[in-house]
Amino acid sequence: MPPWGCCPAAAVLGRLGIDSTGPKSRDRAARTSTTRRVPSPLAPAAVVADFLPLMPTPISRVPFHWHSFDLRAELPAGWQIAILDVAENRARARTLVPTSVTSRESSADMEIAALTVGGKTVASELPWLYGLYCNRLRELAQEISPEPLSAAVDVRYAINLNVQRGRAMRYECHVDSNPIQGLLYVTDHPPGSGGELVVSNLGDVAGVEEVDRDATRIHPVAGYLVLFDARHHTHYVAGVERDDALRVVAAMNFYTPSCPESSRPTDLNDHLFGTG
Numbered sequence: 001m002p003p004w005g006c007c008p009a010a011a012v013l014g015r016l017g018i019d020s021t022g023p024k025s026r027d028r029a030a031r032t033s034t035t036r037r038v039p040s041p042l043a044p045a046a047v048v049a050d051f052l053p054l055m056p057t058p059i060s061r062v063p064f065h066w067h068s069f070d071l072r073a074e075l076p077a078g079w080q081i082a083i084l085d086v087a088e089n090r091a092r093a094r095t096l097v098p099t100s101v102t103s104r105e106s107s108a109d110m111e112i113a114a115l116t117v118g119g120k121t122v123a124s125e126l127p128w129l130y131g132l133y134c135n136r137l138r139e140l141a142q143e144i145s146p147e148p149l150s151a152a153v154d155v156r157y158a159i160n161l162n163v164q165r166g167r168a169m170r171y172e173c174h175v176d177s178n179p180i181q182g183l184l185y186v187t188d189h190p191p192g193s194g195g196e197l198v199v200s201n202l203g204d205v206a207g208v209e210e211v212d213r214d215a216t217r218i219h220p221v222a223g224y225l226v227l228f229d230a231r232h233h234t235h236y237v238a239g240v241e242r243d244d245a246l247r248v249v250a251a252m253n254f255y256t257p258s259c260p261e262s263s264r265p266t267d268l269n270d271h272l273f274g275t276g
């Protein structure tokens, strides 16, 4: 008779090289044999549990993922200079106090310097970019959405320019309210130069320190469109490392039937752009 006896389940475990004869029998076996038990990938939970003390402690994390499209070959000639010109000349300074329902700073008392070009200005000064947002970029975003995707009807927050100049600025910790966010990077920020998008792999957490604890970092490349759903991943934009550095990105909102434009928090426009 094989060492696992006549029990069918024991026979299966025996053929997998797993001793299922119970603690007393295992103790006897340990005293009489030098054969080492090897955990099998097919081992049942009760056997795997024997090895849990040897395994890394499971942690709860939801690694962030995103999609990226290289649009450098199809953007119109002079696209970068045109956007930078609007960013340099039309950006409005704001001091963000992180009290919005989407804010995730560790304190609501801090103030964060920001520069933005609102959607109305983008649509009037860069009509080709607004057209791309409504058509080609929306089509690309549609490829990652199982639901029909819509551009925003309200031009104020359809597509904006977020601008950072020098080391004093960063973009606040927050979660998105829209289901698909698009970012067309206008400037390059390779690793080590700052300006990266930092996204928590732990989900909806509060504060830069908590995001940094386990984060995905996306380093902007001019001409790349990045698309993602960050409604449940706190994120911020790191400051650039040089006082003469300029970071510009075109940020765009898309919506779906299950998360429509009408669900946008009512305080966001005033929070990000001020009244008017």
Ligand SMILES: [Fe+2]
Residues within 6 Å of the ligand: 174, 175, 176, 181, 230, 235
């Ligand atoms: Fe965001």
